Amino acid sequence: MRAVILAGGKGTRLRPYTTLIPKPLVPLGGKYSILELIILQLKRAGFTHVTLAVNHLSQLIMAYFGDGSRLGVELDYSLEEVELSTIGPLTLIKDLPDDFLVMNGDILCDLDYRSFYERHVTEGRKVSVSAFRREVKIDFGVLGYDESGQLTSFSEKPTYRFDVSMGIYCINRTVIESLPVGKPYGFDNLMHDGLQKRELVHIQPFGGYWLDIGRPDDYQFADDNFAELAGKLGIDLD
Numbered sequence: 001m002r003a004v005i006l007a008g009g010k011g012t013r014l015r016p017y018t019t020l021i022p023k024p025l026v027p028l029g030g031k032y033s034i035l036e037l038i039i040l041q042l043k044r045a046g047f048t049h050v051t052l053a054v055n056h057l058s059q060l061i062m063a064y065f066g067d068g069s070r071l072g073v074e075l076d077y078s079l080e081e082v083e084l085s086t087i088g089p090l091t092l093i094k095d096l097p098d099d100f101l102v103m104n105g106d107i108l109c110d111l112d113y114r115s116f117y118e119r120h121v122t123e124g125r126k127v128s129v130s131a132f133r134r135e136v137k138i139d140f141g142v143l144g145y146d147e148s149g150q151l152t153s154f155s156e157k158p159t160y161r162f163d164v165s166m167g168i169y170c171i172n173r174t175v176i177e178s179l180p181v182g183k184p185y186g187f188d189n190l191m192h193d194g195l196q197k198r199e200l201v202h203i204q205p206f207g208g209y210w211l212d213i214g215r216p217d218d219y220q221f222a223d224d225n226f227a228e229l230a231g232k233l234g235i236d237l238d
Contacts, residue, residue, distance in 0.1 A: 001117055002097050003047045004090060007035060007105035008055030008080050022057040024105040025064060026219065029226030033064070034213060035105050036071070037235060043073050044234065045113040047101065053089035055080040085186035090176045097173065104167035108222060109210040110232050111168060116204065120170035127194065127201045128170040131163045132210045163203070166210055209233075 068075025
């Protein structure tokens with residue numbers, strides 16, 4: 001099984017931690033980088049070939065991981081000359097298999113990657129998206145009103161629930177082959193085009209643990225609680 005990890009972002013939301021090192025190499029618990037944890041999880045799930053799509057400070061990432069032998073996987077790299085967003089980097093990889101897993105390089109979760117991939121393949125999907133239910137609490141009274149300004153509804157500090165993309169997908173190669181090579185193309189473009197063309201995009205809900213380390217407070221939480229998180233992720237710290 002093949003996985004592609006998107007590790008080319010500048011990590012601007014995670015500054016100052018990413019001032020000198022790329023976000024995927026930011027350490028957790030003083031032992032592992034975020035990207036290292038992801039690769040170890042993928043290896044345990046049966047993914048033997050991992051491609052890192054890199055751009056910002058790519059030389060540091062390549063020097064740190066090398067050919068992947070230290071982690072027991074075959075590791076190679078796809079280098080972006082310019083920023084290509086989320087899906088665009090995949091068009092540069094010429095040896096993609098029929099189906100493959102794609103994920104962001106700043107995610108901690110206990111998703112069963114093998115099961116997610118195998119279901120995608122078995123059901124013959126073109127695109128599978130792992131989704132997580134997030135609750136957003138509004139700390140204000142929310143007003144609803146009509147065109148004349150007449151109050152029609154009121155909610156005091158309501159909580160809204162949304163199914164959000166986890167940044168983990170399975171994609172069939174034909175989807176990537178239909179895109180222009182080396183042009184910016186994001187996950188949002190993929191979703192909008194799928195809706196417009198009425199192409200099937202399968203959403204697979206996930207109810208386990210998921211943390212997107214994109215902001216300083218999220219990273220600090222993960223670092224402070226690393227021992228507990230490692231247990232959730234199945235990482236042996238001994």
